[in-house]
Amino acid sequence: MTAVLRTKNLLKNFGAVKAADNLNITLESDTTVGLIGSNGAGKTTFLNMVTGYLTPDHGTIYFENENITGKSPRDITRRGVYRSFQIPQVFNTMTVKENLEISVSIGMNQPNYTKHIDETVNNESSIIKNSLQKFKLEEYQEKVASQLPEGTRKLLDISMALVMKPKLLLLDEPTSGVSAEEKFNIMDMVMNAVRSEKIAVLFVEHDMEIIKRYTDRTLAFFNGRVIADGLTNEVLNQENVIENILGSSI
Numbered sequence: 001m002t003a004v005l006r007t008k009n010l011l012k013n014f015g016a017v018k019a020a021d022n023l024n025i026t027l028e029s030d031t032t033v034g035l036i037g038s039n040g041a042g043k044t045t046f047l048n049m050v051t052g053y054l055t056p057d058h059g060t061i062y063f064e065n066e067n068i069t070g071k072s073p074r075d076i077t078r079r080g081v082y083r084s085f086q087i088p089q090v091f092n093t094m095t096v097k098e099n100l101e102i103s104v105s106i107g108m109n110q111p112n113y114t115k116h117i118d119e120t121v122n123n124e125s126s127i128i129k130n131s132l133q134k135f136k137l138e139e140y141q142e143k144v145a146s147q148l149p150e151g152t153r154k155l156l157d158i159s160m161a162l163v164m165k166p167k168l169l170l171l172d173e174p175t176s177g178v179s180a181e182e183k184f185n186i187m188d189m190v191m192n193a194v195r196s197e198k199i200a201v202l203f204v205e206h207d208m209e210i211i212k213r214y215t216d217r218t219l220a221f222f223n224g225r226v227i228a229d230g231l232t233n234e235v236l237n238q239e240n241v242i243e244n245i246l247g248s249s250i
């Protein structure tokens with residue numbers, strides 16, 4: 001397997017808070033990795049640095065061996081790194097379909113956009129139709145995004161990232177604020193889409209049932225540092241993880 005993302009000695013301080021304290025992380029292509037850590041551990045800060053929303057104080061970020069440190073979110077997106085946010089960033093006054101139309105047209109104009117092998121599904125309307133079906137958004141397609149239930153807004157946000165054909169997808173708490181049964185539905189749909197496209201995924205999650213079911217590997221953050229990184233079963237049984245993270249989230 002090859003590394004899609006590699007970070008070297010990443011540091012980010014906010015005043016006296018060490019939000020990232022020497023992060024050395026490698027993500028391989030074609031894997032699903034969970035990122036856990038209690039509130040304020042630095043999970044979103046890490047995603048923000050990788051996607052160009054924050055510049056690290058020190059350290060380097062490589063995407064497919066290219067140094068992308070300090071590049072703008074737009075430049076990083078152009079290379080195939082997409083994300084969803086803790087609070088879905090959709091266009092609230094537009095319909096579900098219009099939101100997807102915007103993403104598809106942005107995606108299709110990216111230099112790295114990979115066309116589907118089947119030419120008949122390469123036009124904008126079939127990509128949107130396919131996405132609406134895959135994420136069970138058809139019944140909502142003419143609804144304005146601000147009126148959607150939270151789980152559906154999350155799905156819309158994620159499906160907007162996926163139609164742009166990421167190589168690396170970063171999801172910040174894809175299941176927060178939704179009911180327990182809806183969580184599994186959301187993740188099933190997202191993971192099916194991701195696995196069929198061979199996209200590397202890192203997702204931040206507080207629900208350990210979701211982590212156990214959908215990840216191969218888990219990274220655990222505490223005070224801006226990686227305190228565990230390995231097979232999910234092993235990480236979740238590690239004493240320092242139980243003490244510092246699971247104790248507070250269960």
Ligand SMILES: Nc1ncnc2c1ncn2[C@@H]1O[C@H](COP(=O)(O)OP(=O)(O)OP(=O)(O)O)[C@@H](O)[C@H]1O
Nearest residue numbers: 014017018019037038039040041042043044045046
């Ligand atoms: N823009 C900012 N200005 C000042 N402090 C910040 C800023 N962003 C993050 N922090 C601080 O950095 C630390 C890490 O925050 P971060 O949002 O990365 O945590 P998190 O692991 O995503 O937490 P949560 O699970 O609550 O989302 C926290 O102490 C937070 O208060």
Ligand SMILES: [Mg+2]
Nearest residue numbers: 043044045086
């Ligand atoms: Mg966060």
